[in-house]
Amino acid sequence: MLFAQYFFRIEADISMKSKLENVNQLTMGRVYYDIKIKKLVYNIHFPEKEVWVVKDSTVSTYKNNQLLKQAKTLSLVQSTLFHLALEGKLHDYGLSKSVYKITKVEKDGDLVISTYSPPENYKSLGKVVLSTKDKNLYGVVFFSADNKILSKQIIKSYVTVSGLKFPSEIIQIYYKDNKEYYQVMTFKNVKVNNLQNENYYNYPLTK
Numbered sequence: 001m002l003f004a005q006y007f008f009r010i011e012a013d014i015s016m017k018s019k020l021e022n023v024n025q026l027t028m029g030r031v032y033y034d035i036k037i038k039k040l041v042y043n044i045h046f047p048e049k050e051v052w053v054v055k056d057s058t059v060s061t062y063k064n065n066q067l068l069k070q071a072k073t074l075s076l077v078q079s080t081l082f083h084l085a086l087e088g089k090l091h092d093y094g095l096s097k098s099v100y101k102i103t104k105v106e107k108d109g110d111l112v113i114s115t116y117s118p119p120e121n122y123k124s125l126g127k128v129v130l131s132t133k134d135k136n137l138y139g140v141v142f143f144s145a146d147n148k149i150l151s152k153q154i155i156k157s158y159v160t161v162s163g164l165k166f167p168s169e170i171i172q173i174y175y176k177d178n179k180e181y182y183q184v185m186t187f188k189n190v191k192v193n194n195l196q197n198e199n200y201y202n203y204p205l206t207k
Helices: 081-087
Strands: 009-020 023-034 039-046 050-055 058-063 066-072 101-108 111-117 128-133 136-143 149-161 164-176 179-192
Touching: 009 081, 009 164, 023 081, 081 164, 149 179
Parallel strands: none
Antiparallel strands: 009 023, 009 179, 023 039, 039 050, 050 058, 058 066, 101 111, 111 128, 128 136, 136 149, 149 164, 164 179
């Protein structure tokens, strides 16, 4: 009998190049995520040595093991690419198991474009449009309730490690206050189910 591979943790070198108006920024480090612990931990080594920990809807920044600041984030770790990839739900961004329902499917060349809409009583939510290529997630566009584009994600390439397919380059575009925020993330040296580096996978949260 064959058993499906169970993926529970992932880590990778990460490079984030961002641009807001004329300001460019490069951030480099290594990211860790365990699906059971549900802490997304970034061990940043450039431009400064810091550790960012995303837990629930809070981002905590540490330097020299001291808490510098905390901030709220809109998205939970369960909706990140790391969690979705480990769960095997990245192809539809986990939307098939959510309140969203498919309301439209169309083809554009080798892309399959699916529109997911929230229930009518969810007045604060907008639609989400997904595009897949060869059954892999290619792009995601999030809309506001009044049908304005909030953000876009484009997955340019994938890498397969121990049977797990994970994005190796992602372009993200956010829109806020009539400004465009642009970010390119690349992932290298991806490891799956690594039982080492426990101090980062379960980084202790302090106040």
